[in-house]
Amino acid sequence: MSTTTKILILVFLTLSLSGLFLFYNLPNSWEYALERRGFKVASMIVVGCCIAYSSVVFQTLTNNKILTPSIMGFEAVYMLFQTLIVFIYGDQTFQVIKNSGNFFISVGLMMVFALLLFVLIFKKGKSNMYFLLLIGLVLGTIFTTMSSFLQLVIDPNEFLIVEQKMFASFNRMNIDIFWYALGFMILCFIIGFRKLRHLDLISLGRENAINLGLDYNKSIKFYLFIIAVLVAVSTALVGPLTFLGILVTNLTYELFKTYKHIILIPCCCLVSAVAILGGQFLVEQVFNFNTTISIIINFIGGLYFMFLLLKVRKV
Amino acid sequence: MKISQLIILLFLLVILSIFVGVSDISLLNFLKWDEQQRLVMVISRIPRTAALILAGVGMSVCGLIMQQMTQNRFVSPTTAGSLDAAKMGILASLIFIPQAGLWFKSLFAFGFTFLASIIFLKIADRIRYRNVIFIPIVGLMFGGILNSITTFFAYKNDIVQNVNAWMMGDFSGVLQGQYELIYFSVPAVVITYLYANKFTLVGMGEDFSKNLGLNYRAVMNIGLFCVSLTVSVVVLTIGTIPFLGLVVPNIVSVLFGDNLKNTLPITAIFGAIFLLICDILGRLIIFPFEIPIGMTVGLIGGVIFLILLIRQRS
Numbered sequence: 168m169s170t171t172t173k174i175l176i177l178v179f180l181t182l183s184l185s186g187l188f189l190f191y192n193l194p195n196s197w198e199y200a201l202e203r204r205g206f207k208v209a210s211m212i213v214v215g216c217c218i219a220y221s222s223v224v225f226q227t228l229t230n231n232k233i234l235t236p237s238i239m240g241f242e243a244v245y246m247l248f249q250t251l252i253v254f255i256y257g258d259q260t261f262q263v264i265k266n267s268g269n270f271f272i273s274v275g276l277m278m279v280f281a282l283l284l285f286v287l288i289f290k291k292g293k294s295n296m297y298f299l300l301l302i303g304l305v306l307g308t309i310f311t312t313m314s315s316f317l318q319l320v321i322d323p324n325e326f327l328i329v330e331q332k333m334f335a336s337f338n339r340m341n342i343d344i345f346w347y348a349l350g351f352m353i354l355c356f357i358i359g360f361r362k363l364r365h366l367d368l369i370s371l372g373r374e375n376a377i378n379l380g381l382d383y384n385k386s387i388k389f390y391l392f393i394i395a396v397l398v399a400v401s402t403a404l405v406g407p408l409t410f411l412g413i414l415v416t417n418l419t420y421e422l423f424k425t426y427k428h429i430i431l432i433p434c435c436c437l438v439s440a441v442a443i444l445g446g447q448f449l450v451e452q453v454f455n456f457n458t459t460i461s462i463i464i465n466f467i468g469g470l471y472f473m474f475l476l477l478k479v480r481k482v
Numbered sequence: 483m484k485i486s487q488l489i490i491l492l493f494l495l496v497i498l499s500i501f502v503g504v505s506d507i508s509l510l511n512f513l514k515w516d517e518q519q520r521l522v523m524v525i526s527r528i529p530r531t532a533a534l535i536l537a538g539v540g541m542s543v544c545g546l547i548m549q550q551m552t553q554n555r556f557v558s559p560t561t562a563g564s565l566d567a568a569k570m571g572i573l574a575s576l577i578f579i580p581q582a583g584l585w586f587k588s589l590f591a592f593g594f595t596f597l598a599s600i601i602f603l604k605i606a607d608r609i610r611y612r613n614v615i616f617i618p619i620v621g622l623m624f625g626g627i628l629n630s631i632t633t634f635f636a637y638k639n640d641i642v643q644n645v646n647a648w649m650m651g652d653f654s655g656v657l658q659g660q661y662e663l664i665y666f667s668v669p670a671v672v673i674t675y676l677y678a679n680k681f682t683l684v685g686m687g688e689d690f691s692k693n694l695g696l697n698y699r700a701v702m703n704i705g706l707f708c709v710s711l712t713v714s715v716v717v718l719t720i721g722t723i724p725f726l727g728l729v730v731p732n733i734v735s736v737l738f739g740d741n742l743k744n745t746l747p748i749t750a751i752f753g754a755i756f757l758l759i760c761d762i763l764g765r766l767i768i769f770p771f772e773i774p775i776g777m778t779v780g781l782i783g784g785v786i787f788l789i790l791l792i793r794q795r796s
Contacts, residue, residue: 234619238623287792295615298791301556302792304619305788306784309781309785312724312776312780316650316773316776318647321643323643326643333633410630462630462634472627476608476624
């Protein structure tokens, strides 16, 4: 099968799944339902693209196919903030901090965290991606410990507010936030698009990329920043989806055996959209909301990660 | 610092730990204690201090063996998924056989930890020569997966908050009659001491250790057995204490070098000292309330680990 056919099939799948999602079992008051579902589909595609883009780029930067940027500690920062506001305001949380306020503060905090991390690592000149990752993970573990402590003290009824945030969900979509997220994403995609070819060079490895005339450190910093924005936006929009990145990128690599990011990234966005749409459809229509999509994705993605670790010799 | 000084420090901290607490008991009028004060000592203070020492010794020795077996300074129960596996085992026993006693729970926790350690070692074995920093990353992700499975079942049974509460390392619940399980870590630590050098050899690789006439499989299994036993009893009686097994051996190696025969006892004592200090701090900061040990060690240990990481690099 040629690349074009594969892409066409993916586009077809995305469109038909969106259609299925929009029109399946439409109730009588269809206008309202359609509007809600429309936003839901759109937000799933936005989140899918954010995760796909950031994961592919991150894996190229780290030269490693089993990592995903969200493990760098972003989600821990997000959870700590969500726990903290519930700890302070209790059941008043919704009145004190509006949804859009929460979104912007979350994104802002995650960005501050990312910048601090980058400053800490790049101050010493030579950049080591694994080192960056380990520092992020350790900070993440510290934040998680702090969140668990606060969650221990929170009133069980109020804990339910925190629990909702622990699992990604497309059902509590907020329309205002969606437009902000879309704006952020498009901005990142446009800025990133001009330098997309640099990624092909980076995938050759540090030495080769420098030999070919690339300002390696500058490119890495530039793309890390874009990744940070995208991960922050998608996490603040729906919540943590840790292992989706590993799943969709590796599927994409299997489907398209190419190194060209101009093909890889859009295709990964499609794969990721198909995965989320399909997963959410299963959750709603087959499991009747008995589980959440983030649990399904973490389950499958986590198992797939283990499979990759144990099967593939070259990790 | 000599080992004798460490022992004196440990002794002082033990005294301090016994006499810090809400109910006012003074060492000086030892003879004038009434019945109630004596009970507080026997039921709460002494068991707590004993548990602190055992957990401190056990977890730091575990970290040291794991580091020897993988030849990687950044491996420990926290960064190898062992804590998460023990947590998963306890939850599984609670869900599948809720009426079972403590014995079954510990058996479950032990089984899960053992299995997870085997899987982790298999993974670490494959990537050892690539990158020292990569192994703990994979271990932390491995732990993350186990944790997400645990959370899934906790969510299904609507006990997410309870599970978090149980698993937070906390010594305030240590009372006579409820903590004795932790004594099972003593034989594990003794075995470790006897086998210490063999663990180092095993860490050099399968072929190398076989050439030296070592039964590779057997030694590996003994190591895993000791680690899993200690981790599971500590998690069951106290809860998870992140970074303890990671930070203590690293500090000891910075201060005292890497000769295992010398550093093993120092690591053990240092672990107990570290845990005692953290616990006493946790008890004093918001006196008369307490900050759980999982929080204090997680914070202090995490920061120390970051400093060690950055130092090691420059």
